[in-house]
Amino acid sequence: MEATLDSAAILEESNRIPKEIPAWVRQAVAKMRAAGKPDHEILTTAFERNADKNPLGDVPEFYEVLGYQIPTVTTDDEARELALAGRPYWIGGEFSLDGDAAKHIDYAAQEAQAATQDAEYWETSPNRLKSVADFIQTPEIEWMVEGRLHRSGLCQIYGPSYAGRTLLVLDLVMSWCAGLEEWQGQRLNTGGEPQQAVYVAAEGGAALAVHVDAWLKHRGIPASRLSGLLFLDGGDGDHMFLELQKGRRDEPSVDHRDSWNRLVKEIVHAGIEPSLIVFDTQIDLAPGVDENSNADMVNVLRMVKRYADEMKFMAVVVHHTGHDESRARGASGMKGKCDVQARLEAVGSVGSGKARLHWEKVKGRAKPEDSLSYAIKGQALLPGLNSEGAICEPIGDTDVAIEKFKAMKPEDELRWKIYYHVGREGASVRSIAEVTGLSRNSKKLTDALEYLCYTKELICIKPKTKGAAKRYAANMVELDEEE
Structure with missing residues (x-):
């Protein structure tokens, strides 16, 4: 029963620790807390393990949970002193436990150089994005x-x-x-x-x-x-x-x-x-x-x-x-x-x-x-x-x-085919198309009919009933005059 209670206590303590911290670290801290050990003792254990190169936790959140304010250092000596004590630190924007400050200092120099290059870039290549206020000030079209x-x-x-x-x-x-x-x-x-x-x-x-x-x-x-x-x-x-x-x-x-x-x-x-x-x-x-x-x-x-x-x-x-x-x-x-x-x-x-x-x-x-x-x-x-x-x-x-009107004029052969086919009785567009060999919707036939109506050689008979097709007939006056 006691083991069950201990397991429950460990689980409860583990759940209090942020999930960003690795599971094995949460388990180690939870066990010590469940055993009633205060945070400063847990930190001491962590620092001892860090000094032995067997860190209990290598993420900054672990130390922050235990109330340790991670210091920021800028020199190799400061980093080495903390590392020997097994205490983590920040250097050049990076979290470290190893005491090797030189590589971080180089990194910091690289960051500074990159920042300088970035500033030079924006000086020669300004940001092209515009706010709404700037955009509506765009000059009018020339x-x-x-x-x-x-x-x-x-x-x-x-x-x-x-x-x-x-x-x-x-x-x-x-x-x-x-x-x-x-x-x-x-x-x-x-x-x-x-x-x-x-x-x-x-x-x-x-x-x-x-x-x-x-x-x-x-x-x-x-x-x-x-x-x-x-x-x-x-x-x-x-x-x-x-x-x-x-x-x-x-x-x-x-x-x-x-x-x-x-x-x-x-x-x-x-x-x-x-x-x-x-x-x-x-x-x-x-x-x-x-x-x-x-x-x-x-x-x-x-x-x-x-x-x-x-x-x-x-x-x-x-x-x-x-x-x-x-x-x-x-x-x-x-x-x-x-x-x-x-x-x-x-x-x-x-x-x-x-x-x-x-x-x-x-x-x-x-x-x-x-x-x-x-x-x-x-x-x-x-x-x-x-x-x-x-x-x-x-x-x-x-x-x-x-x-455009001149271009609509049909050739004589087509003209007479249409004229004599429709006669006085008239004929539908479908019938005229069959006789002339043209598509009923072709531009050539449409233009020819429009031209012959305009010159009054044909008349267009509009249907009297809805849905019926219109018909074209020879203009009797024009036909009588030619005869």
């Missing part, structure tokens, strides 16, 4: 093209062939560098002063030079006013490729003669600080990358954006559309890396010489509902131009509507 194109960041402009991608971007660059205050009807924040830019023309050569010549002649602006505009001419075999690491990290992915670093040195040597750099085209930035890979293409655009943010310029990359002309060719993740993304579409039939630019994304603003339309004009439309190149001029919504 615009190159008011409300559409930022002063720095990344813009991707994409469109199909014959939509005038290069001509439109060239017009932007030259207007900016000439200090004009308007571009295609949009406000340019030049303050009337010439600006500086670089045009990386991967496909350059004479094909681009004639358009530069045409722009200057049409505007009547001397080349000297655009002294801040420089070209990297791919027609001369000069390129700029991004160094995308795909293999060994110690092997450069491109020749240093074509690197971004070389271009930066050339810009500095030329004595300009470009606020706009155009990369025409995007795919020429990194030959060999997989355009359909989000990882590859996001990496390309991330690198361009980092350069633009670091050097405070707006990077404009010119890109193509894919089979679906409503989106940029390749990876879907590109839009997310852009501050601005704009889509070009040809207006009317291919080769109409007219196009429209839609703003798909403008960071910091709701998606703009407006667009800008322009016509590509050369000597044929501007007889006095005296240049082999072409320029872009803004056009109004009426011109756009006319071109």
Whole structure:
């Protein structure tokens, strides 16, 4: 019975000791306390065991439980004296029993050195995190093209062939560098002063030079006013490729003669600080990358954006559309890396010489509902131009509507198939689609029906009952006149 009571007493004493202390230490202390020994005797036993290199407890909490205030020492002599008495101590931020102060003093020196290095780090690399109060003091967005194109960041402009991608971007660059205050009807924040830019023309050569010549002649602006505009001419075999690491990290992915670093040195040597750099085209930035890979293409655009943010310029990359002309060719993740993304579409039939630019994304603003339309004009439309190149001029919504309407006109064969099939009695869209061999929802058939109704060759008969399909019939007046 007595043994049971002793065990219970030991367990009770053990439970009073913090759980952070090892179980065997709690057991040893509990036994001595259960035997009625006071804390100072338990401490004496602990110190004796420590001195014999057989410590009863090597965690500071053990001594604190027994009421021992662990001293802090700074010298080897102080540490050795306490260690010989089996008493623990603090040194250099560490708990010790061994009396070897030297290693702790070295550690303290290392801590001091680390603290110095840490202070130097924060002095050269201040904390970038902002409080709410500081964050809301962030300056307002600065615009190159008011409300559409930022002063720095990344813009991707994409469109199909014959939509005038290069001509439109060239017009932007030259207007900016000439200090004009308007571009295609949009406000340019030049303050009337010439600006500086670089045009990386991967496909350059004479094909681009004639358009530069045409722009200057049409505007009547001397080349000297655009002294801040420089070209990297791919027609001369000069390129700029991004160094995308795909293999060994110690092997450069491109020749240093074509690197971004070389271009930066050339810009500095030329004595300009470009606020706009155009990369025409995007795919020429990194030959060999997989355009359909989000990882590859996001990496390309991330690198361009980092350069633009670091050097405070707006990077404009010119890109193509894919089979679906409503989106940029390749990876879907590109839009997310852009501050601005704009889509070009040809207006009317291919080769109409007219196009429209839609703003798909403008960071910091709701998606703009407006667009800008322009016509590509050369000597044929501007007889006095005296240049082999072409320029872009803004056009109004009426011109756009006319071109779109012209493009809707069906070929004669399709026109007569529809006209004589529907007759006076009329026919449903499904029936017309079967006769013409077109899908009932195809744009070609929809445009043809809309065009023929507009020219009053057909009339649209709206259903009288809910759920019934509408029908198209030949306009009897028009039909009688032709007969």
